Every structure is written in structure tokens, then in C-alpha cells.
Amino acid sequence: MQGMLRALWAYRGFILGSVKREFQSKYRNSLLGAAWTVLNPLAMIVVYTVIFSQVMHTRLPGVNSTFAYSIHLCAGVLPWGMFVEIVSRAQTAFIDNANLLKKLSFPRLCLPVIVVVNALVNFAIVFGLFTVFVLITGNFPGLTYLAIIPLLLLLTLFAIGLGITLGVLNVFFRDVGQFFGIALNFWFWLTPIVYAINILPKPVQTGMQFNPMAPLIEAFQVVMVQGRWPEWPQLWLVALLGVLLCLAGFSLFRKHVGEMVDEL
Template sequence: MIKKLWCHRELIKQITIRDIISRYKGSYLGIFWSFLNPLFMLAVYTFVFSEIFKSKWNTGSGSKIEFALIIFAGLAVYNIFSEVTTRSPGLIVGNANYVKKVVFPLEILPISILFSSLIHCMISISVLIASIFLFLGEFHWTMIYFPITLAPLLLYALGLGWFLAALGVYLRDIGQIVGIAVQALMMLSPIFYPITNIPDYLKTFFSINPFTYIVEDARNIFIFGQTPDWISLAINTAVGLLVVLLSYIWFQKLKGGFADVI
């Protein structure tokens, strides 16, 4: 699997660039929207959660800016998973011309979406780091752990991307189901609220939710200057590798029938 994907690295790069360019094609600001969007969202989070909901995080500071940045950190990483999984069900159907090309490696399409989402995430993270430095006056060295803490999320996103891309060819309704599931999972992960606010009878569910640890680690290394939870990180990475392997096998098994269905 790794050897095959490595051989197509240049093609993956080209399709990723095309995906990013096509997203802003025809707009006056172009790629600059990638910087404006997270800035606008950060302003909206600050206003809605601090002024309307009067929400506070359990940090003792009561800072509205800090609360907005805490939420923004969680959403920045979750959006990678959200974008990949919601786009994957229609990925093969939307690129039917590639299916008819015998030599085209269809398995690189979810990877290209993942890389495109990752680039947008890096832009959001740069906005986050700049905001932390400007508004909180902090710059934690623990930020260097971000690539490590992001690894399980990328594995889950890629694995589900392959799984849903193949399934979406045969079951067109899966796209609607995935959209609802992604929104539900976002609300059931500690993005908009601290994990300490979760009732005791729900803590078992949150403990088996992998995004609980991923979001918490991202928040800790950027906002609070804490190191990741190494045990949960190792478990999540191992499970993520298994998901990738099984999903790749699933994709290869179903790929032979794509042309007949489409």
C-alpha cells in the first residue's frame, strides 16, 4: 500500500493543488479566503459564546478571547475529519471520468482531499498561534507536538475516506447519513464545552470517543502548554493504523465494480 501510494506522489500533489485552486476559482480574493475564513469564524465564536451564551471555560481567567481560542483550536483539527468524511461519499461518483481510465489509481482521490484539508488546517493553526501570541501573550513550546497529536486524526480521516468513497458508489444515500453523523459527533466531542462538564453517566461514551483525546491534546499543547496524553495517543494511533489498513483493503475489494455501477 505504501509503495503504491509513494509511486503516485506527484499525481497526488497535482490533484491536491487542483482541488485547492478549484475551491477559490473565480473569486476575487482567491486563496486569501483561506486566511479570512478562520479570522471571521474566530470573531463569530468570540461574540456568540462570550456575549450571548456568556460561556466560560474552567480555567479561572474568564477571558472571552481565551474561550474563543479554546473552541477554535478544537474545531481547527476536527474540520479535517469533517471535510474528508463529508466529501468522500460522492468522490468517486463525482470523478466518473477517472473510473473509466484503467491506469488511474482511484485510491489517491481521498488522499488528495485529506492533504487539501490539512493545508487549510495549517492556515487556521497559524491564525490560532498568532492570536494566542497577540491576545494572550503566550507562546508554548509544547506546540511542537502538534504533528504527533494530529497523526491519529489523519489516519481516521484517511481510513474513513477510503471506506466511504467506495461505499458511496453503491449506496448513494450514505452522503446524507454521513453529514448528520459528522455534525452529531462534533457536538458529542468536547469542542464547545470542557470535558469536566460531562455528566458521570456519559463519561464512558466520551472515554471511547477517539476525538475526545485528539481535541483535548490539541487544546492542551496550544492553549495551556501541556504535553499530550501519551497513552491515549499511542492507542489512537494504533487503532488509526488498523482503520487505514482495513479501509484500504475494503476499497480495493470494491474498486473492481465501480465502472459497472457508474
């Protein structure tokens, strides 16, 4: 592990340069540029607010208006978007960079790190604007806002662990990526982001405890909407899965890194 960290630090210039190039190329020849980072999630939030606000704001604790429901949505949709970005891009990172892997010698783990840094930059932009919005409107949660930092670390740990594991498997079994794309759509609606968990039947509510993203997204919403500290013990599952997936992903990577280049 120390060897990996030293190698990544030695190639920090390569990582930061790749992040910069990707960010610039993403918005090259675009009139709105980085504004698309904000417009895409904003459009989703507006649609969900229009469709669900009148139904949901009376069923969510601490949410008693359309305005408050919009904050509730932002606090759920934005972290979910970061999770999807990390997992989706990590699972195709080795395939998308096949030519680079074949031509250059560098620590292969630089690729997942680049994915994470890019996702954090995008999240910082959109969540920063969301924070400015709640400050201006007088809905800033106060000191509990600091809880966002460990919640982000947990989300990143879980996402990159899952992403690397799927990324290695996807090199050898390309159906993995296709299947997970479908699974993400179901996973979104099985996570209480746009609705309240208390509207679900009791058996479904019981089963929701096995969805690691449910308590994590709820923690973001509790902080931003209710101004309360998260219930940390409820996050044990996502923390455990994050650690196990990272160990599994790194183990698969070390074991098959030589074969991966031949498969690409």
C-alpha cells in the same frame, strides 16, 4: 503495501498537480481568493465566542477570559474542520471523480491522498495564522507546540481510514453519505469543543470516553491553551481505530476496486 506506496510515488506529479489545480479552481473568479479558507472558520469561532464565552470561560481549566476562550475554540474548531474536510471529501472522492476513473488509468488511491494533501494545505494556512496570532499576543505554548505534529498524524490517520471505508461503501450504498452528513452534526455537539466536559452529567462524561474525537480535540486544546503536553495514553482509542479503519478501508478497496468502476 509497498506496491501501493511505489505506485503513489510514481504518480506524485499527478497528485501534486491535482492539488494545485483544485486549490486554484476553488478560488478562481473570487475577489477574496484563499482568504475564504480563513473567513469561514473565523466566522464560526466569532459566533461561538459571542454566544458561549461568558458562560464557559469560568468552567474551563486555564481559561479565565473571553480572549482565552477564543484560543480554546480555535484549538478545537480548526482540527475538527480538518477532520470533517478529510472524511467528507474522502467518502465522495470516488463518486465525484467517476469520469476520471473511467477514462484514465492511475492508482485509485491517489484520490484519497489528494484529499489529505488538500486538507493539510488548508489547515496549514489557517492554523499558521492562528499560530502567528498566539505568538503576537504572547500566548504561544512553547516547546509543547511540537505535540501538534503527532496529534495531526493521529487525526489524519483516523480521518482517512474512516473516509476511505465510507467512500467504498458510498459507491454501492449512496445512503451512507447522506446518513454520515447528519451524523457529523451530532458528532460535533457530542465532542467537547465549545463547552467543558465537566458541565455534563456524570453518565454522559463516562460515555464520552467512547468518542475517539473527544480526547484528540482536548489534546489540541491542552497544548494551545494550557501549554501542557497531552495525556498520550488517553489517545489509544483513536490510534487503534485509525489503524483498524485504514486496514478495513484498504481491504474493502482492494476487494471491490473492479466493481466500483462499474457502479459509478
